[in-house]
Structure formats: structure tokens, C-alpha cells
Amino acid sequence: MKHQSERKISGIAIIWGMLLMAVLFAGCTGNSPQPAATAAPLTPAAATPAAPAAHPSAQAPVTAAPTLVPPAPVATTTPAPVYTSSEGNVVAFAAASLKGVSSQLAADYAKMYPGHSVVFNLDGTQALKTQVQNGAYADIFISASNAYTNELTKGGYFADGTVKPLATNYIIVILPAGNPASIRSPADLAKPGVKIAMEDKAVPAGTATCAVLANLAKSTYNADWNTSVFKNVVTYETSEPGVATKVQLGEVDAGFVYESTAIAAKPGTYATLTIPKKDNYLQTYTIGVLKGSQSTGAARDFENFMLSGAGQQDLKEYGFRPA
Amino acid sequence: MASSPAGTDIRRTIALACAAVLVAAVTLYLVLPILSLFLRTTPEIFLASLADPDVKSALALSLTTSVISLAIIVLAGTPFAYVHCRHRYPGKVLVDTIIDLPLVLPPAVAGLALLVLYGRAGLVGKYASMSGFPIAFTTLAVIMAQVFVASPFYLRQAKSLFDQLDPAYEQTARTLGASPARVFTTVVVPLTAGGLVSGAVMTFGRALGEFGATIMFAGNLPGVTQTMPLAVYVNLAGDFNAAIAISIILVAISFAIMVTVRLLATNEVPHA
Numbered sequence: 001m002k003h004q005s006e007r008k009i010s011g012i013a014i015i016w017g018m019l020l021m022a023v024l025f026a027g028c029t030g031n032s033p034q035p036a037a038t039a040a041p042l043t044p045a046a047a048t049p050a051a052p053a054a055h056p057s058a059q060a061p062v063t064a065a066p067t068l069v070p071p072a073p074v075a076t077t078t079p080a081p082v083y084t085s086s087e088g089n090v091v092a093f094a095a096a097s098l099k100g101v102s103s104q105l106a107a108d109y110a111k112m113y114p115g116h117s118v119v120f121n122l123d124g125t126q127a128l129k130t131q132v133q134n135g136a137y138a139d140i141f142i143s144a145s146n147a148y149t150n151e152l153t154k155g156g157y158f159a160d161g162t163v164k165p166l167a168t169n170y171i172i173v174i175l176p177a178g179n180p181a182s183i184r185s186p187a188d189l190a191k192p193g194v195k196i197a198m199e200d201k202a203v204p205a206g207t208a209t210c211a212v213l214a215n216l217a218k219s220t221y222n223a224d225w226n227t228s229v230f231k232n233v234v235t236y237e238t239s240e241p242g243v244a245t246k247v248q249l250g251e252v253d254a255g256f257v258y259e260s261t262a263i264a265a266k267p268g269t270y271a272t273l274t275i276p277k278k279d280n281y282l283q284t285y286t287i288g289v290l291k292g293s294q295s296t297g298a299a300r301d302f303e304n305f306m307l308s309g310a311g312q313q314d315l316k317e318y319g320f321r322p323a
Numbered sequence: 324m325a326s327s328p329a330g331t332d333i334r335r336t337i338a339l340a341c342a343a344v345l346v347a348a349v350t351l352y353l354v355l356p357i358l359s360l361f362l363r364t365t366p367e368i369f370l371a372s373l374a375d376p377d378v379k380s381a382l383a384l385s386l387t388t389s390v391i392s393l394a395i396i397v398l399a400g401t402p403f404a405y406v407h408c409r410h411r412y413p414g415k416v417l418v419d420t421i422i423d424l425p426l427v428l429p430p431a432v433a434g435l436a437l438l439v440l441y442g443r444a445g446l447v448g449k450y451a452s453m454s455g456f457p458i459a460f461t462t463l464a465v466i467m468a469q470v471f472v473a474s475p476f477y478l479r480q481a482k483s484l485f486d487q488l489d490p491a492y493e494q495t496a497r498t499l500g501a502s503p504a505r506v507f508t509t510v511v512v513p514l515t516a517g518g519l520v521s522g523a524v525m526t527f528g529r530a531l532g533e534f535g536a537t538i539m540f541a542g543n544l545p546g547v548t549q550t551m552p553l554a555v556y557v558n559l560a561g562d563f564n565a566a567i568a569i570s571i572i573l574v575a576i577s578f579a580i581m582v583t584v585r586l587l588a589t590n591e592v593p594h595a
Binding site: 014017018021124126127129130195197200201202233234235236237238246249250251252 | 339340341342343344347348351438439442443444459460538541542543544545548549556557558559560561563
């Protein structure tokens, strides 16, 4: 009968279709290892292919062959660069507080290692760490928090021996130009009606700020002051530049950021309120080459550049302290 | 070319197989990521995360603000769309374009724009702040951001429905003595209710998922302005399990809404 044969054909078609799908999906499984979630998952998800972020393409234009090219005249001793044509680009995940200095670093890196270039992915260290743990591709990881660096080291993400301290930074309070709320000392931060912006506690700058406030409460002010300050917080930003933006727009009366942000800003953008060193929290930035990096030569060159006089000079100009 | 019955069968089989693959591929692409959320956690972890006060407050805040935003959009938007469709007025084309603007505007830009206008240093916000009613960084700001980004979804749907609706029904009602307002509430809305509900559902979903404008304009303060999408993003680094729990809740809500709509909205608009 015509109907029966039609139904048979539909059945065959569906079975063929499902077999085809199964074949396609079999090819997708068994890829990069899933990072250990904080609790044991039920079963590994069927197909969650890693999504690389900016994957360096293999056609980076490099003019010189693997002959040694003398680096640009810098008063440092740098190892002569040795690279192959596929290693031209470096993908660097860097803490958001390096936003201001990143273009200078890129330019000077290209000067020191001609033919190389670096592209930065700037975000809160916590966001970058999650991206790396879920398979994002990066050559270099610059972290603003020792805790996150240790977490990635324990997870085996860094190439051995490449994790080095890069710079340090203190916390400072910035105020909109003109200081409209007349904040002259940390005590004024607890005044009712003052609006404060700070980073979320998962952001390294946020952890540092909480520590600073705790130190100040213990040494100079009291626990009530600490509570009042937190009552005045109107937003927990997800990255350090977010706080700076809110202050610059005049939407809040005070914000907690790194000293480097205040130093590198155009004169007149902010008023500042320094916090005594004894109560302050020294944040340490670390740099490391990631194990999954495919351009180990260029990546290590970049790390050398960042640790060399040229890189450190750039960081110093933008307000970072030496490691 | 005369094909034998066997040849036709094979061609039909191949065509059906390709269609089956296409349907399966599209469906799986949309469903698998959502499924993997469920697979990445266990019921115990999920329930434990639900007890987290931050999760609970984000859930309550998201639902409340989205419902309020939807109410504002529907109550103001439906009469607006009706008046816009039934009358010709100078600048109608411009208004048409402006209504669609939030659709193509990146949410972060929308948030920045709202902040620049209604923030403490903004043209309007200056006076609001001085009179003691600050707008930015409040729950009101969350609602305003949601209304701004989600309204095009409803307005476009309402406009298209009213344009399609045969004016004969309204004209008949008018000749029978009903006022324009009565015509609107007793004739037009019931006839278009099905489509309006589905537009409202899309609007609710968009308002519930708003992230960029919220964090820019309203900030991120647990209990006041930290909606569920913000809570997911903030917890991605800290408490991954809380992020997954909130995501699962959002998926469940979306699914429940869609099923409800499918059951409720079955009317077709009587075409002109």
C-alpha cells in the first residue's frame, strides 16, 4: 500500500538522520579536560567544546626569518629574540587596572621585539580566571590577585617556572573633581548621604578595599565606622575601571581604586584622599605564561619584556610600584 | 527524466533525512547548552544555593522589577500603539523609528545614556537629586532601564496587530454609539489579546534578562539593584554553583512563561 511504504520511508529517513547526528557528535566529545568545579558534577556534560577566545592565527606577518634581529636600543640586556613565523602574536589576559598602560606596553613590546605584537583582553581578574578555566585561549595571564594566581597554579594552568611577580599597587580613594561632598578624611566616608562606589568582593581590588577598611577600622576608627561606610556603598562594580568611571561622571562621591588609576589620570580628573601605608593593602600583580599557549617563544619574550627595564618603566610611568 | 519508483523513493528518503538532520541540529543547538546547566550541578547543591540570601534577594528583585516594568509598558504602550496606528500625525515616521531605537542600541550604551540624563550630574537627574529623589543607583533605575530596553518588543508587536486589525469592527461599534475609549477596551483589545500576550511575554523575558543597562545605570547592590543576570555574572568567579543555580531558575521561569503563553494565546487577529 502507498501509505505503508511512505511510513517506511519516513522511518528510514529518521533513523538515518539520527545516525548522522550521532556520528557528528561523536567527533565533538573527548576534548580539553573540564576544570574541576567547586563540587563534583553528576556526569560530564555530553558536548561542551572549549571556546577559544582570540586564537592567534597562523599567518602573523613576520618579515624576518629565524635569524637574530637586534632589539631596539634599550639600556637593558634582553635575550635576542628567537621566533618562528607562527609566533608573532601574543594574547595577554590582563587585570583591568592595566587598561591605561596597555597601549604603551604594546608599542614598546613591538619596538623591543620587532615583528611581534600583543593583544590584551582586559577584564576583572576573576572574570579572566573563569574564562581560562573554561577553556579560553591565552598566552599570558597577568593577575592582580595572589589568590587567583595560586588557584590557577594549583589547577595546572601555568607553565612551570614562569609565574613571577610583576608590580604592586596600593589602594586610594578618588573623588570627583572639586570634591563636591567635601571628603577630607576617611571619617567623612561614613557621613550619612555620602555615595561610595567600590568593586565587588570577587574583584581583587574589592578584596583589597575590604582589607583596607578593616585595617582602618581596627587602627583608627571603629567597627561602627566600618558599618556606616558599607551602608554608603551604592554599587559594587565588576571591575576596577568601572568604579573610576562612576567617580569621573560625578555619580558617586567617592570610589576605591588603585593608586595607579589616580596617578595616570589626566590632571584635574579626580581629587584624591590617600590612605596611610600602615593601613593600606599592597596588591601584588603576577605574570605567567599559560601551559596551553601555542606561541611559547613570543609569550616568554613578552614576559621578559614586562619584567625588563622597559616594561617596568612603562608601568612606573602609569603609577604602578615595583614588585 | 522518468524515474523509476525506486529512484523516487531514494530521493525522497534523502530529502527527508536532510530535513530531519536540519531540525535536529537546530533544536539541539538551542537545547544542549541549557541541558548542560542541569548536568553541571546536583539537586543538593542546587537547593543549597537557593537558600543563599543573595540568590533569594536577586530572584525577588528580578521578578518584582520585571513585572512592574511589564505593567508600565503594557498600560502605557497599548493605548500609545493604538493611537499611533489609527491616526496620521506629523512626525509619525520619526516616532516609528525612535520606538525601534532601543532594539539596535547596545544595552551598555542605553545604560550610559540613561545615566548621563538621570544621574546626579545629568540634565534631569540634577533636579531630582536636589529635591531628594535620586534616580540612579536605585530600584527605580532598574525599572527604568528595563522599560527602556524592553519596550520595543511590545510596541512593535502591538503596532503590527493594530495595523492588521480590520477597522470595520471599531467603526461599527462607533456607529452603535460607543465612545473611542469603550471601543478600545471592549472591541480592540479582546480581538488582539492573543498577539498582545505573546508580545508581553517577549517583553517580560527581555526585561528579566537585562544586564548591560542595569549595571551601568542602576549599579550593582545586592537587594536593591542586583538583578538575577547581575548575580550570575558576579558569581561566575566567586560562587560558581550559585551562578548555575540562578541560571537554572531563569531557565525554568522562561520555560514556564512560554508554556503558559502557548496554552493561553490561540486567537488570530481578524484581518482587514
